[in-house]
Amino acid sequence: MATSLSERTTRLTMGLAQTAAAASALLEEGDRRHAGIPEDARDLLLDDIEPDPLQPRRTFEEPELRALAEDIARRGVLSAILVRPPIVPLGKYRLVCGERRWRASRMAGLVRIPTRVRELRDDEVRAAQLAENILRADLNDIEKGRSLRELYDIRKEENVRTTWEAVAEEVGLGRARIHDLFHLASLPVSIATLIESGRLSGSHGIALQRAQSQLGEESVIQLAQEAARPEGRRTGSFGLSVVALRERIQFLLKGEAAPKPEEAPVAIVARPFIQKTLHAIATGKLKPEEHAELLRALESYQVNPSETGEADQ
Incomplete structure (x- = not known):
């Protein structure tokens, strides 16, 4: 039975729509790969995600967040955040790593964010957060030291033979750096x-x-x-x-008093002022009353010859 023109048109329209959707999905997948976002990442609503109240990082500087928000507004989120699934039905996802990106995305006006969802134990979450914080360039050394001590304690509970060298290798820092951060606490x-x-x-x-x-x-x-x-x-x-x-x-x-920095002779310190004053006089930019006041000040000040470098000459 021959199909009508309207039926053929409907099928063609549906086929084009499916093709366009498939092409869009392929382009989006390519963009994600190019941006470093893993294939298993999904776009979750920012409002469906909440920060971890036990996150070891305690402060987020407003200027740095605004700079990141501006970058996200231009280029999007280039790396997916990591969350745990909701504990209760219809609950919120709990952030594991990427709180700065989550906060900055809200500031940038985004509604969704690329997210990886993982079932993780509490100790795995803590270790992941601590390792991330230790390697952050924008985190101060006190917070890094606290994170390092806690990560070491976690690894020590897992294996009593854990050494500082093993923790250093895990986070990719040298032994000396690890030692310094640990003792800052x-x-x-x-x-x-x-x-x-x-x-x-x-x-x-x-x-x-x-x-x-x-x-x-x-x-x-x-x-x-x-x-x-x-x-x-x-x-x-x-x-x-x-x-x-x-x-x-x-x-x-050594039990010695620290030496005070040597003071420069008055003539050396005053030289730039004197040069500017002479230039003002020569160009007529000094008012008569200012000129008279300057002369009185110079007459009242007696320079020590040793300060000018002219003594014993």
């Missing part, structure tokens, strides 16, 4: 807070920790305060560089 709370807030670096903390047993807690806290950036600042110069801090520690260990 023994610093006084006030110094740990300075490092967490960005006012001190992890390298400062390591130098202070190594000296703590010999100098005592009070002394290393005072040194930390001298070396720290001003309150509220995470960038810029430290009060003492790591090298200067180590030198200060060595003097204290």
Whole structure:
């Protein structure tokens, strides 16, 4: 029986729709592979996912999240997050790894996020989170040290023969780095807070920790305060560089007072000001009253010959 034109048209339309859907799926699969998203990842609603309250990472810096959100808005999420399935029916998925991407995706206005769902034991979840945190470049050394200690404890419970070398190999860090991160956790709370807030670096903390047993807690806290950036600042110069801090520690260990930096002669310090003043006078930019005030100031100030470098000449 011959099919009508309308039936043929309907079948053709359905076939084209199926072909378009298949092509779209292939393109999406290719995009995912290119972006590093595994084939078993699914797009879950962001609102169906909740953070893990036991996540060892405690702080997420707003500027860094905004920068990641801007990148996600431009390029999308390039790496799938990892979650556990809901504990109860219609419950939420629990984040294992990728909380920064989840938070930044919400900031970027996304509705869904590529996600891998895995059945994991509590100890497996904890170990995965700790290992991720230890390797994060944007995490401070205090949080990395805490994560490292906890990961070591987990591995020790699994196998009493676990060594620090085995943990170092697991997270891909050298033994010396592992040792330093582990011992940072023994610093006084006030110094740990300075490092967490960005006012001190992890390298400062390591130098202070190594000296703590010999100098005592009070002394290393005072040194930390001298070396720290001003309150509220995470960038810029430290009060003492790591090298200067180590030198200060060595003097204290020898029982010597640390030398004060030599002050430059007054003439050297004042030279840029003098040159600008002379230029202002020569170009007529100095007002008469300013000129008179300057002359009075110069007449009242007597320069020590030793400061000008002209003594004994």
